[in-house]
Amino acid sequence: MPRANLVKAFRKLLPSESVLFEPEDLRPYECDGLSAYRQMPMIAVLPSNEAEIIEILKICTAEKIPVVARGAGTGLSGGALPHADGVLLSLAKLNEILEIDPDACTARVQPGVRNLAISEASEAYGLYYAPDPSSQIACTIGGNVAENSGGVHCLKYGLTVHNILKLRVLTIEGDSLEIGSEALDSSGFDLLALMTGSEGMLGIITEITVKLLPKPETAQLVMAAFDDVEKAGAAVANIIQAGIVPAGLEMMDRMTIAAVEDFIHAGYDPDAAAIVLCESDGSNEEVADEIEKIRDIMHMSGAVRIDTARNEAERRRFWAGRKAAFPAAGRVSPDYYCMDGTIPRKHLAEVLRRIEDLSSEFGLRCMNVFHAGDGNLHPLILYDANRSGELEKAEAFGARILEICIEAGGSLTGEHGVGIEKLNQMCLQFGEAERDIFHAVKAAFDPDALLNPGKAIPSLRRCAEFGAMHVHRGEEKFPDLPRF
Amino acid sequence: MQTRLNERFQNTPQGREAETILRNCVHCGFCLATCPTYRLSGNELDSPRGRIYLIKQLLEGREVTRKTQLHLDRCLTCRACESTCPSGVEYAHLLDIGRNQVEQTITRAPIDRMLRFALRKVLPNRNLFAFVLKSARLCRPLLPERLQRMVPAQPKIRQNPPQANHPRRMLVLQGCLQPALNPDINHAAERVLDKLGITLLEAQKASCCGALAYHLDAQPEGLDAMRRLIDAWWPYIANPDKPIEAIVVTASGCGVMVKDYGRLLKHDSAYAEKAARVSELAKDIGEIVAAERPELTRLLENCPASEAEAIAFHAPCTLQHGQRLDGVVENILKTAGFRLTRVADAHLCCGSAGAYSIVQPHIARQLRDNKIAALTRDDPTFLVTANIGCQIHLQNGTQLPVRHWIEILDRVLCGETGDRNP
Numbered sequence: 001m002p003r004a005n006l007v008k009a010f011r012k013l014l015p016s017e018s019v020l021f022e023p024e025d026l027r028p029y030e031c032d033g034l035s036a037y038r039q040m041p042m043i044a045v046l047p048s049n050e051a052e053i054i055e056i057l058k059i060c061t062a063e064k065i066p067v068v069a070r071g072a073g074t075g076l077s078g079g080a081l082p083h084a085d086g087v088l089l090s091l092a093k094l095n096e097i098l099e100i101d102p103d104a105c106t107a108r109v110q111p112g113v114r115n116l117a118i119s120e121a122s123e124a125y126g127l128y129y130a131p132d133p134s135s136q137i138a139c140t141i142g143g144n145v146a147e148n149s150g151g152v153h154c155l156k157y158g159l160t161v162h163n164i165l166k167l168r169v170l171t172i173e174g175d176s177l178e179i180g181s182e183a184l185d186s187s188g189f190d191l192l193a194l195m196t197g198s199e200g201m202l203g204i205i206t207e208i209t210v211k212l213l214p215k216p217e218t219a220q221l222v223m224a225a226f227d228d229v230e231k232a233g234a235a236v237a238n239i240i241q242a243g244i245v246p247a248g249l250e251m252m253d254r255m256t257i258a259a260v261e262d263f264i265h266a267g268y269d270p271d272a273a274a275i276v277l278c279e280s281d282g283s284n285e286e287v288a289d290e291i292e293k294i295r296d297i298m299h300m301s302g303a304v305r306i307d308t309a310r311n312e313a314e315r316r317r318f319w320a321g322r323k324a325a326f327p328a329a330g331r332v333s334p335d336y337y338c339m340d341g342t343i344p345r346k347h348l349a350e351v352l353r354r355i356e357d358l359s360s361e362f363g364l365r366c367m368n369v370f371h372a373g374d375g376n377l378h379p380l381i382l383y384d385a386n387r388s389g390e391l392e393k394a395e396a397f398g399a400r401i402l403e404i405c406i407e408a409g410g411s412l413t414g415e416h417g418v419g420i421e422k423l424n425q426m427c428l429q430f431g432e433a434e435r436d437i438f439h440a441v442k443a444a445f446d447p448d449a450l451l452n453p454g455k456a457i458p459s460l461r462r463c464a465e466f467g468a469m470h471v472h473r474g475e476e477k478f479p480d481l482p483r484f
Numbered sequence: 485m486q487t488r489l490n491e492r493f494q495n496t497p498q499g500r501e502a503e504t505i506l507r508n509c510v511h512c513g514f515c516l517a518t519c520p521t522y523r524l525s526g527n528e529l530d531s532p533r534g535r536i537y538l539i540k541q542l543l544e545g546r547e548v549t550r551k552t553q554l555h556l557d558r559c560l561t562c563r564a565c566e567s568t569c570p571s572g573v574e575y576a577h578l579l580d581i582g583r584n585q586v587e588q589t590i591t592r593a594p595i596d597r598m599l600r601f602a603l604r605k606v607l608p609n610r611n612l613f614a615f616v617l618k619s620a621r622l623c624r625p626l627l628p629e630r631l632q633r634m635v636p637a638q639p640k641i642r643q644n645p646p647q648a649n650h651p652r653r654m655l656v657l658q659g660c661l662q663p664a665l666n667p668d669i670n671h672a673a674e675r676v677l678d679k680l681g682i683t684l685l686e687a688q689k690a691s692c693c694g695a696l697a698y699h700l701d702a703q704p705e706g707l708d709a710m711r712r713l714i715d716a717w718w719p720y721i722a723n724p725d726k727p728i729e730a731i732v733v734t735a736s737g738c739g740v741m742v743k744d745y746g747r748l749l750k751h752d753s754a755y756a757e758k759a760a761r762v763s764e765l766a767k768d769i770g771e772i773v774a775a776e777r778p779e780l781t782r783l784l785e786n787c788p789a790s791e792a793e794a795i796a797f798h799a800p801c802t803l804q805h806g807q808r809l810d811g812v813v814e815n816i817l818k819t820a821g822f823r824l825t826r827v828a829d830a831h832l833c834c835g836s837a838g839a840y841s842i843v844q845p846h847i848a849r850q851l852r853d854n855k856i857a858a859l860t861r862d863d864p865t866f867l868v869t870a871n872i873g874c875q876i877h878l879q880n881g882t883q884l885p886v887r888h889w890i891e892i893l894d895r896v897l898c899g900e901t902g903d904r905n906p
Contacts, residue, residue, distance in 0.1 A: 017527070024548055028528050028537035035485055035511040046527060073528065074513040092526035112526065114517060120828075137568070138517035263570050327512040330571025334507040335485065385486035386507075 001063045003042055006087075010045055013055050018046040018093075029088055032073040032080040033135070036337065036391055037420055041068065041082030048093040050170070050206045057174040057204065060087055060450060067172065068452050069200040071112060071140030076326075076338050077419025079147060079199050079455060086453075089204065091142050097121050098207070105212045106165060106182065111142025111205050115149075118210060127212035130157035133415065134323040142205050148197030150415035152248040152322060153279075155373035157213065159415065161196040168207035169195060172446050177203065194441070199417050200452040202445040216281035219247065220291050221315045224298035225272035225305040229253060229368075232274035233348040235301035236372040239278060240345065242297055244290060248279040249373030250322050256367045256380075259328040266321030267314070269305050276303075276372065277318055325369045326380060333365070333382035337394045340416040341405030345375045354404050355379055362397040364390070376414030377405070399425065418456040426456075427463035435463070485509050490545030497751060498581050502543055505578040508571050509536055515565035515575070520833045520851055521558050529555045532565035532575050539582030542589075553586045558847060560840055561699060562801035562833035567808075576806075577747075580703070587701045596843075600700050603839050607661060608692030608709065614664040636876050639666050646675060650683040654772070655720050655765075656732045657713075657742065660692035662872045669872065672894035673734050673769050679783055679897055680776045684732060690716040695741040698748075699838050707752075710745055714758050721761060731765045732772055734890060736871040737838060740806035742766040768803065769890055770813040770870065777819070783897055784820060792823040796864035797889070798855065798878065800871035801833045813870055813889050820896050825862035829854075836877035852881045860884065868892055 001009075003021065010019045020026055021043045030038040042065075047053050060067050066086030073080055082088045094110035097118065101107070102125035107118055115136040119128040132151035133139055139149070145167065150159045157163065166180040180192035195202060226232040232251055239249060252260070252275055257268045268275055276298070280290040291308060298306050309315035329336040343351050352368065359366045367380040379401055383394040402412050402425045412422045412429055430438075438457040442449065458466070487506050493499030515532040516522050522531035529538065529551075538552045556579065563576050592600070606612055620635045627635070654677070662669060674684045690713055698706025720728050733739035746760035773780060797814055804810040814824055835841055835851030856878065859867055867886040869875050879886045 020529075022551075023546070024538075024541070024551055025529060027541050027546075028534040031511065033512055048526075072513050072516055073533075074516075090526070090528070092528075095526060116517070135512065135514065138512075138514050260570075263572065324514075324570035327510050327514060327570035330508050330510040330512075330573070336510060386488075 020044040032075045034078040037078040041088035044088040046090045054174040071143035074135040074139040077417045077421040079419035147417035166209035169203035199456040219281035221279045221309040223307045224303040225269035229274045230349040231302040247281040250277040251372035253368040260321040264321040335385045337381040339379045342414040343408045343410035347408040423458045424466045509573045518564040518568045560837040563805035646678040652682045654730045656684045669888045672891045687716045693738040693741045730767045734769045736800045736803035739768045740802040796825045796859040798869040836873040856881045
């Protein structure tokens with residue numbers, strides 16, 4: 001069906017302002033939070049309820065049109081990068097909290113509800129939703145499920161997959177599936193886990209039942225400053241080895257501290273080479289006890305300054321600084337490229353050293369922020385997209401970092417998803433047998449490969465090409481083939 | 485974010501400024517969360533990030549239409565996004581550049597042009613506006629109910645302001661709409677400051693601050709109004725015998741504009757220096773009163789105490805985001821013995837936004853109704869704000885009285901006991 005007819009068909013379903021098809025309107029939708037990758041969709045649609053989505057999917061299935069779902073567009077791996085011949089399906093208008101059940105400690109929400117809005121709405125019942133990605137102010141719960149997002153508190157409370165109970169999902173044909181249950185276990189295959197982190201490739205999520213947790217009696221935060229990044233890394237390992245499971249355990253390096261202080265004025269030590277933020281939550285006695293232990297360990301690990309947040313406002317400010325760290329990079333560099341590798345904690349110091357070496361090798365600055373507790377690194381490679389060649393350099397630098405993560409026994413992604421960005425490295429992490437299974441699962445849900453095609457799982461051909469390139473680094477074998 | 489500005493803009497001051505701002509944006513999307521229009525529409529094009537993109541494509545030389553103009557028009561310029569932005573993007577400045585550029589490229593529909601022209605001519609003209617308002621009030625009983633509500637009622641006027649001559653002197657901005665809509669705000673400010681030992685002066689011939697025209701697509705006209713106001717104020721500012729300490733602004737919407745004169749007129753060699761001085765002197769009435777905290781506390785001790793009344797404070801965007809004075813007025817009201825109720829989404833605009841409630845009535849009404857719901861949830865006895873625009877706009881949507889906080893403080897300091905409900 002030509003575009004004009006599709007537009008006509010969609011306009012029968014939706015108000016005209018909700019069907020965008022001219023470049024002027026489409027360009028702002030050409031990328032998500034990873035603006036280095038851009039592609040205008042053929043059409044963008046903004047439905048406001050499930051019935052409309054079903055009709056849209058039926059049209060797309062009949063006409064074999066690719067569909068890419070989008071929430072708030074805050075993703076950092078290009079998961080919501082549009083398809084040139086496809087429909088971009090914005091779920092932002094489905095932003096209602098349908099029900100909060102304070103007895104069962106659950107909330108039933110639409111996919112376009114912001115992560116933080118769930119906690120705000122549950123506050124009256126003394127409850128909150130635990131996973132808190134740094135973009136929680138803006139990112140949507142639908143996107144969190146699609147990417148299996150984490151956050152600074154996932155060390156203790158788990159990722160999105162550990163905090164949801166049930167999903168309503170539409171297949172590409174527009175049929176509705178109920179996945180999971182209100183009970184903690186459900187019979188049959190665990191499709192809930194499969195769907196979480198599936199990056200919009202298996203279905204369109206239209207409703208999510210999340211678990212809510214009682215707000216801990218108290219929470220307390222220690223900020224420890226170190227004159228050496230390796231000492232900070234060791235402090236992190238020491239805390240975990242002491243058997244403490246902090247509510248959050250985060251680390252930032254000097255450049256990050258400077259960028260963040262400029263915005264939040266959090267009160268971090270500006271002279272530190274690195275700071276570690278460590279939070280304890282629970283009952284008053286537990287927290288007091290744990291905070292004392294944490295302070296001792298920080299001291300023994302060589303911290304030059306140890307502050308405990310004096311009040312709730314200061315604790316929030318310490319966290320606000322950490323959560324603003326990525327975009328605050330915009331204050332020191334016009335562009336940044338955020339990586340998301342995960343490594344075993346014991347290799348932290350070594351990996352950091354290798355990143356530093358790469359930074360000099362590529363001639364690009366690199367800010368380091370990470371969920372130190374679970375070994376999830378977020379190196380931010382700073383570059384200037386207006387200078388020709390810099391983006392390519394940043395990409396090559398980033399790819400090397402991910403390869404180092406895999407060599408260290410880690411993984412490509414901690415919480416941001418593979419998207420379009422880490423496709424090549426997927427070839428390194430998984431062998432052909434595993435990739436075949438991925439493709440088979442995808443085909444079982446979406447035989448025509450219409451849902452977010454080209455993301456998350458690399459094709460066999462792509463891996464063959466990348467493998468060849470990888471072996472002969474520096475002398476690309478197929479320079480004419482697009483790498484991304 | 486990558487930019488490839490069109491040659492036309494590459495070497496203009498506006499183009500360079502726009503590019504610097506655009507380069508700061510990293511497209512993270514945090515701003516979507518606190519944008520009032522995005523929260524209503526869920527459309528990226530009605531978000532700060534989307535508008536930045538629309539302006540970017542305009543400056544990159546791509547064809548734009550009335551649609552871009554519409555999405556830029558829908559922006560309230562509340563600047564909540566700037567408070568949220570970790571990258572420090574000066575969105576409002578970029579929007580000014582974008583709007584100005586669109587205005588030069590796209591011709592508005594005749595009815596839209598006429599409305600905007602009429603607003604620019606009537607609202608900033610104190611006498612003309614007073615006449616129009618008076619006529620409307622006279623005709624009010626004859627109007628249909630829907631229109632009746634749009635005509636603000638005549639507020640009660642209290643006794644005349646004091647005429648004391650303190651050594652400490654400050655200039656006050658009279659404003660254009662405020663004297664007709666609610667002259668008591670400046671009178672109250674005069675009385676309160678008199679008690680704090682400060683005399684307020686009004687400059688002859690001082691007129692509108694220029695904000696209305698500047699934000700109604702007539703930036704040159706707005707800049708002219710600013711120059712006229714600077715000329716009217718300058719004899720007071722430059723008088724070495726009787727110096728003035730500050731320029732007091734009782735409407736936060738005007739205050740944010742006057743504080744920006746220095747930047748807006750920096751390329752005007754005849755006015756740059758004077759404008760910078762004016763901006764330096766400009767203070768919201770909240771800043772002035774907060775600086776006199778010890779004296780205020782002493783005065784309050786002499787006032788008869790009464791039971792703490794619950795009031796809901798609406799912080800105008802121009803106060804909390806534009807002037808970054810979050811918490812200043814709230815603290816004064818608490819000092820004065822009021823209990824401030826909790827207001828959800830306090831960072832969101834009420835929809836007044838200068839002439840926005842007239843040119844975008846549909847969105848303005850939705851925002852106002854949401855705001856009234858948030859303000860009244862904890863049953864306050866009345867609502868308080870810090871800007872005449874918000875006061876009138878909110879009053880249209882509620883039976884509860886809406887007042888400027890300085891009027892409330894004035895009543896407490898005047899020793900009125902019991903129900904201080906205005």
